[in-house]
Amino acid sequence: QKTAYEMLRSLVGSEMCIRDRNKLSVLIVGLLLSLTANANLSFQEIRTASKDILVVFFKSDTIDIDEVDISNPSQWKLNGKSVKSISKFVTESNKCDHYIYLGVPDLVNGNSYTLETPYETFSFTFKDTDIFCESIKTNQVGYSALSDVRYANFAIWTGDGGVKRIEGELPAYSVYEEASGKKIASGVLVRIGEDISSGDFVYRIDLSDVPAGGPYKITVNGYGSSYPFGVGGDFSRRLGHISFRSLYHQRCGIQIMWPYAWNIRMKPCHEIVYQTYAPIAEARLKVEGTEPTIKVWGGYHDAGDADRRTYHMDVTSTLLTTFEAFPQYFTDDQFNIPDIFDENYYIIGKGNGIPDIIDEAAWGAMFWEYFQEESGEIPWGTETLGYSPFTTYDKEDHLFGSERIDPRTAAWASGMFMHLARVIEPYRPERTRELVERAEKAFKAAGENITPNHRMYYFVEKYLLTRDESAHAYIKEHADDVRELANTYNQGTEAFANKAWLVSYFYSYIIAKNIPTDARVVKIFTEALQATVDKQMGYLEGNAYPVGTPLNLRWWGSNVAQGQYSFPILMLWRLNGEQKYINAVSQMMDYALGLNPLGKCFMTGLGFNRVHNPHDRESAYTIEQGWGPRPGILIFGPGLVTNRGKSHPAIVKNQTPRERIYIDNRDAISQSEFTIYQSLCFPAAIYPVLAEGGKFDESNNPFYSR
Numbered sequence: 001q002k003t004a005y006e007m008l009r010s011l012v013g014s015e016m017c018i019r020d021r022n023k024l025s026v027l028i029v030g031l032l033l034s035l036t037a038n039a040n041l042s043f044q045e046i047r048t049a050s051k052d053i054l055v056v057f058f059k060s061d062t063i064d065i066d067e068v069d070i071s072n073p074s075q076w077k078l079n080g081k082s083v084k085s086i087s088k089f090v091t092e093s094n095k096c097d098h099y100i101y102l103g104v105p106d107l108v109n110g111n112s113y114t115l116e117t118p119y120e121t122f123s124f125t126f127k128d129t130d131i132f133c134e135s136i137k138t139n140q141v142g143y144s145a146l147s148d149v150r151y152a153n154f155a156i157w158t159g160d161g162g163v164k165r166i167e168g169e170l171p172a173y174s175v176y177e178e179a180s181g182k183k184i185a186s187g188v189l190v191r192i193g194e195d196i197s198s199g200d201f202v203y204r205i206d207l208s209d210v211p212a213g214g215p216y217k218i219t220v221n222g223y224g225s226s227y228p229f230g231v232g233g234d235f236s237r238r239l240g241h242i243s244f245r246s247l248y249h250q251r252c253g254i255q256i257m258w259p260y261a262w263n264i265r266m267k268p269c270h271e272i273v274y275q276t277y278a279p280i281a282e283a284r285l286k287v288e289g290t291e292p293t294i295k296v297w298g299g300y301h302d303a304g305d306a307d308r309r310t311y312h313m314d315v316t317s318t319l320l321t322t323f324e325a326f327p328q329y330f331t332d333d334q335f336n337i338p339d340i341f342d343e344n345y346y347i348i349g350k351g352n353g354i355p356d357i358i359d360e361a362a363w364g365a366m367f368w369e370y371f372q373e374e375s376g377e378i379p380w381g382t383e384t385l386g387y388s389p390f391t392t393y394d395k396e397d398h399l400f401g402s403e404r405i406d407p408r409t410a411a412w413a414s415g416m417f418m419h420l421a422r423v424i425e426p427y428r429p430e431r432t433r434e435l436v437e438r439a440e441k442a443f444k445a446a447g448e449n450i451t452p453n454h455r456m457y458y459f460v461e462k463y464l465l466t467r468d469e470s471a472h473a474y475i476k477e478h479a480d481d482v483r484e485l486a487n488t489y490n491q492g493t494e495a496f497a498n499k500a501w502l503v504s505y506f507y508s509y510i511i512a513k514n515i516p517t518d519a520r521v522v523k524i525f526t527e528a529l530q531a532t533v534d535k536q537m538g539y540l541e542g543n544a545y546p547v548g549t550p551l552n553l554r555w556w557g558s559n560v561a562q563g564q565y566s567f568p569i570l571m572l573w574r575l576n577g578e579q580k581y582i583n584a585v586s587q588m589m590d591y592a593l594g595l596n597p598l599g600k601c602f603m604t605g606l607g608f609n610r611v612h613n614p615h616d617r618e619s620a621y622t623i624e625q626g627w628g629p630r631p632g633i634l635i636f637g638p639g640l641v642t643n644r645g646k647s648h649p650a651i652v653k654n655q656t657p658r659e660r661i662y663i664d665n666r667d668a669i670s671q672s673e674f675t676i677y678q679s680l681c682f683p684a685a686i687y688p689v690l691a692e693g694g695k696f697d698e699s700n701n702p703f704y705s706r
Contacts, residue, residue: 087161094612133224140594140607144690145232147586155200195544199657240688241696246632253297269393276401285383287399299367309381317504329693376441390620407449414443415457557636562588563682605631615673638662
């Protein structure tokens with residue numbers, strides 16, 4: 001009998017199975033024949049970009065952007081006639097994808113076609129309900145049923161042939177239920193227009209009338225059909241489940257193994273830290289091996305590497321705030337994560353009676369408890385010299401040391417410890433007492449260096465837990481400091497360890513129950529939140545795709561940081577229930593799942609057009625095993641130019657639109673890496689809320705089962 005995770009492993013490509021069923025109906029002759037012109041090149045699919053543009057998709061196991069020869073257009077013929085135009089898009093992607101765009105007469109439903117290429121001849125019957133049209137960009141995983149605004153975008157892009165517009169009358173579209181073929185909704189494309197951020201000319205497909213369920217597909221009349229998609233239910237629960245569990249996969253000091261995951265890491269890692277107190281620097285901390293040591297567990301690996309840093313505290317802060325705002329959506333044993341351990345944190349089991357989201361928040365805080373010194377001071381984090389090998393962390397060959405004592409670490413920890421102490425009290429009152437002591441020592445150790453954001457966080461949580469009136473006096477006197485949220489919420493996430501504001505630093509006060517709060521303070525805090533939301537809503541409305549970033553905002557991952565940007569909106573929706581706010585959150589969270597110019601799902605293990613090469617050490621192992629990357633990793637995605645990887649058209653700084661700056665190359669770290677504190681943290685909190693909670697059956701992929 002297969003375990004849930006063995007079944008899950010076999011279903012990793014199940015979305016692709018559904019696409020394969022669609023491809024079969026295209027009736028391509030020669031699909032199983034080898035491409036004799038080049039043994040490295042394999043034909044994948046004939047698709048469309050428009051009613052008069054066919055796309056021939058090849059994949060190669062070598063990286064050569066000129067491998068498919070289009071220099072002689074007369075060698076490419078449809079029904080015996082040379083194509084009208086030819087262009088290409090080539091990009092690295094396990095290893096190299098070649099998309100050849102062929103201008104042809106308008107395709108006609110039911111007509112038979114023979115396509116001659118220099119490599120093979122293919123015959124097919126055109127059916128717009130079966131052939132894939134890559135110009136339709138959808139959320140490939142699961143739209144939220146909470147939102148009443150859902151859409152796909154339509155944009156024609158032909159590689160070095162550029163952007164194309166629809167000439168004449170805009171086409172109609174229909175949405176079909178895949179299993180029954182029943183038409184669910186229909187309409188006509190709506191022109192949005194030129195979009196600077198993506199470079200596309202965009203049209204919109206309204207999906208607001210599509211009910212919860214699926215899988216569905218969109219057919220644009222005469223053009224082709226979309227990837228399948230679902231709405232709500234198991235589609236959203238699966239997304240929330242995989243996204244949340246990315247935190248477990250990123251944990252440090254724990255086994256990652258069956259029945260909670262694939263057998264990746266069979267013993268805890270990075271338990272020994274040498275007390276070097278070295279300067280804060282990336283991968284430049286040399287450990288001699290003779291320094292004093294401490295044993296630590298908890299916290300997270302930073303990204304594709306294994307250091308632990310102060311700004312990881314936003315995981316605990318964000319999860320606790322999410323639980324306080326939406327306790328009805330979170331339970332124990334919801335996400336299949338272990339929560340019962342022996343004294344060395346080997347896994348015993350799960351089901352400790354505490355909601356999984358609190359367990360995860362506690363794991364994030366636990367490292368800083370071990371790392372805190374008797375004085376209350378805390379080092380900034382851990383580092384090593386160079387980087388760990390690309391394999392599982394139980395094969396680690398580097399020694400890690402502590403970075404210097406930093407008051408910013410103790411400052412943030414003081415509020416985080418107090419926050420966790422309050423939330424965990426109904427479940428583990430003895431932990432509350434211990435955490436309060438740690439919080440007070442950290443606050444004292446940070447001294448006068450505490451910035452207003454961390455000081456407010458500490459006093460808000462202290463007042464709500466202890467009713468300390470001096471803490472309340474500080475809150476009332478300094479309430480206006482919170483207005484800085486609107487100026488700092490969308491900065492690179494490292495800024496939250498400095499002077500930038502998280503909603504978590506004050507939100508608990510707004511929703512507090514059974515304790516007196518000051519109406520003026522609540523008003524100021526809510527106004528600060530509203531001002532932030534208004535600003536973010538403007539950014540969302542300014543782009544054709546729901547990217548949510550202004551054109552001048554660029555840092556690693558800024559174009560897939562919709563979780564960070566939408567978290568304040570989610571918290572405002574919790575306060576006032578206005579539909580437009582949950583609509584905005586849902587739209588922004590669709591972006592990384594395929595509703596983007598590249599039509600790519602930037603979260604590993606999900607979607608149809610997938611990420612193959614995240615910059616992640618343990619994924620190197622799982623890929624080697626044939627399982628694919630560790631699931632749930634939201635990579636940095638498009639935005640910043642890198643000198644790693646090849647594509648055609650070439651990516652050129654200040655010329656290539658920012659949402660097309662992406663190559664699926666492991667070493668292109670500004671695009672293929674990720675972080676626990678930005679890429680994983682916020683989606684892990686938001687997607688389960690968009691799913692309205694619930695527990696997902698890991699053996700039941702809704703795309704496959706239906």
